[in-house]
Amino acid sequence: MSRLIFSDSPRSALLYAVSDLNPSSVHIVTDTTVARIVLPQLDLPWSAITAIPAGEEFKDLASLQQVWTALIEAGVSRRSVIINIGGGMVTDLGGFAAATFKRGVRFINFPTTLLSAVDAAVGGKTGINFGGLKNEIGAFAPAEAVVISATPFATLPVEQLLSGYAEMMKHALLSGPTQMAELLQFDPVTGSRDTLLQLLERSIAVKERIVAADPTEQGMRKSLNLGHTAGHAIEALAINRGNPLPHGYAVAAGLGIELVLSHLLKGFPSESLRRYIQWLRTAGYPRTSYTCRDYKQLVSLMRHDKKNTCSAEINFTLLSSPGTICIDCTVGEEEINAALDIYRDMME
Numbered sequence: 001m002s003r004l005i006f007s008d009s010p011r012s013a014l015l016y017a018v019s020d021l022n023p024s025s026v027h028i029v030t031d032t033t034v035a036r037i038v039l040p041q042l043d044l045p046w047s048a049i050t051a052i053p054a055g056e057e058f059k060d061l062a063s064l065q066q067v068w069t070a071l072i073e074a075g076v077s078r079r080s081v082i083i084n085i086g087g088g089m090v091t092d093l094g095g096f097a098a099a100t101f102k103r104g105v106r107f108i109n110f111p112t113t114l115l116s117a118v119d120a121a122v123g124g125k126t127g128i129n130f131g132g133l134k135n136e137i138g139a140f141a142p143a144e145a146v147v148i149s150a151t152p153f154a155t156l157p158v159e160q161l162l163s164g165y166a167e168m169m170k171h172a173l174l175s176g177p178t179q180m181a182e183l184l185q186f187d188p189v190t191g192s193r194d195t196l197l198q199l200l201e202r203s204i205a206v207k208e209r210i211v212a213a214d215p216t217e218q219g220m221r222k223s224l225n226l227g228h229t230a231g232h233a234i235e236a237l238a239i240n241r242g243n244p245l246p247h248g249y250a251v252a253a254g255l256g257i258e259l260v261l262s263h264l265l266k267g268f269p270s271e272s273l274r275r276y277i278q279w280l281r282t283a284g285y286p287r288t289s290y291t292c293r294d295y296k297q298l299v300s301l302m303r304h305d306k307k308n309t310c311s312a313e314i315n316f317t318l319l320s321s322p323g324t325i326c327i328d329c330t331v332g333e334e335e336i337n338a339a340l341d342i343y344r345d346m347m348e
């Protein structure tokens with residue numbers, strides 16, 4: 001497991017995390033946007049920096065090769081430390097570069113988006129996209145430390161804050177009614193950064209508990225896919241139409257659809273479902289992005305989700321109440337269509 005350091009002073013937290021590992025050298029991996037906006041504010045004492053192009057489309061073999069080449073040229077050794085500074089694309093790719101370079105160099109993650117802080121930077125999944133498939137090549141390799149600060153979130157656009165907050169809501173639903181109520185009451189856009197950092201700490205603790213019980217996703221870690229079977233289909237539909245949605249917006253809708261399914265099939269309480277939908281309608285997330293003409297394509301996209309072990313089945317993580325998790329629930333097409341209908345009605 002990674003050491004988690006929550007701090008409102010990221011520079012000192014990073015200096016401390018590095019000195020604790022006593023490395024022979026330090027190399028920073030980031031992207032060009034973060035290098036321009038965040039690195040100058042951090043004013044870190046290390047000059048070896050590799051900046052890959054920003055954007056999910058660059059989470060590929062060419063960028064990985066760029067990082068490996070830079071590590072060789074900089075003389076990075078097994079006793080060095082790599083610091084990945086950026087969103088999920090950087091922590092996934094930089095983590096994989098570190099895990100594979102000389103069979104493994106220690107690394108620290110410093111997530112600069114709420115989405116990467118709550119998800120990608122913790123839990124040890126690293127990798128790149130390959131052959132048109134997301135995260136197809138990768139390794140489980142936890143960071144030595146993850147430094148988490150709300151400071152970089154100050155420059156994030158609203159849609160990135162809401163996108164990350166949807167993943168926090170997923171953790172809250174997996175945790176139980178107390179955390180769910182806490183998140184429903186808070187506004188990540190106008191609320192205080194201190195409170196956001198406290199909520200983030202509790203949210204990451206939910207993921208940490210699940211990952212500690214099942215680091216390589218043999219069972220319980222599948223619960224972290226809540227909202228993602230439907231969410232990935234919504235996200236893919238939006239990409240196919242040339243109108244991409246932020247990942248967390250698709251997850252927020254996916255959670256809504258899967259909570260309806262949970263209600264229909266597992267008795268998830270209607271009051272909790274109603275409160276979730278009410279929050280979604282008022283917190284700034286977009287209204288439903290599909291119509292009944294899209295159901296066939298959405299179901300087909302869910303069928304091809306890589307979490308399914310055979311393409312005839314569609315597997316979901318569902319809840320019988322907030323905090324009560326059922327993994328590996330096989331659901332039929334008619335039930336999915338019914339959930340898509342009900343969710344659409346509730347969002348209107």
Ligand code: GLY
Pocket residue numbers: 119123125221224225
């Ligand atoms: N993003 C889900 C997981 O880390 O397992």
